[in-house]
Amino acid sequence: MDVRTLCLGALYLGEASGYEIKKAFEEGPFSHFQDASFGSIYPALGRLSNEGLVDCTQMAQEKRPDKKVYRLTEKGSLVLIESLMTPPAPDKVTSDFFFLLYFSDLLPPRQTRQLIDKRIAFYQDTIKRMSDCDPSTFPLGQQLCHGLGMTIYKSSLDYLEQHKHAFPGEASSLPPLSNSKTSGRLVS
Amino acid sequence: MDVRTLCLGALYLGEASGYEIKKAFEEGPFSHFQDASFGSIYPALGRLSNEGLVDCTQMAQEKRPDKKVYRLTEKGSLVLIESLMTPPAPDKVTSDFFFLLYFSDLLPPRQTRQLIDKRIAFYQDTIKRMSDCDPSTFPLGQQLCHGLGMTIYKSSLDYLEQHKHAFPGEASSLPPLSNSKTSGRLVS
């Protein structure tokens, strides 16, 4: 999905400012499967406004800078639905964690263990934050997103907790793993 | 990780051409957690070659166009390890599937069911392809990547198979779900 559609989707949930839309991608329900930067959100909102897909209202605030509040128009709703009807692109996952784990034979074992411990903490924190949210009043699709997300995070957490001992911890006196290079080509 | 590091990592596994490196990201072990396009791979290989981090050899082929084979240099190995030592960036996940599922109250229920069915097929196919690979001879980190990946795909598959019935299938005579709009703002 391009940033225009992401913004339309965010505004479908309720009127919001550019800053709030960014927060929705960083901390809100979308944070697990979409992202967008200020560098693309503000220009996209400008274009959407010019095309009549969103309305923009300037709002003064106390003790805070003024803000621009965007609201989806009827035309914008139709364009959002149209975008949802297009065939989905494949997922794109970029994970430094997996990349580092994959090449961890090049790293000191304690650094790999630290990497895994931090990942475990990340899963624990994410699961807690998602558990604090009760999705039973949400639309069905959102419930499935929540449930599938929880399943992914929980099974990942369980797996890492079961397998983290393969790498030595801080207090461990295990000898470092031997660094052996992988043989063979990339693609058979 | 930037594309230079991705290429160095790919070449750490063995010499390869630009085309083969792209294949490694599309179909090889990295395909689950990294990607890069020709548009960035070829320029990156050029720069790496200029900087002496990789060597390049032109190879003629029968019944196929000539190819340039790249090989990691000692200097390149050191730069790769250096990059692996830097703190990892957070994962970035972009999923049209989750986005469409989230807004599925805007879609005809059968289209959502089709989306889920296709996702199930994707998981089944991915699990099969990963099962055909025996990771027991790999470095420990690669084994954990394989195992964690399998866990994620399997638990996702199980969850969707258990919950797909919430949406009507092709043969179902269930009435369409009511389209109710979500209330409230994005971020509490």
Next chain:
DNA sequence: CCGTCATATATCGGCTTGATATATGACGGA
């Protein structure tokens, strides 16, 4: 008083992507 953080909008250089271009050869259908 100053540095940091949150809130708020906005821009831009650099990087990446997806499309396009060119080329060889295999393969299947008309």
Next chain:
DNA sequence: TCCGTCATATATCAAGCCGATATATGACGG
């Protein structure tokens, strides 16, 4: 036999995106 499609192979570029930067108000803690 010809043509379209696919795989293999290198390469480039316009468009889009990101991360950094800029500016601003106010709270808060040292």
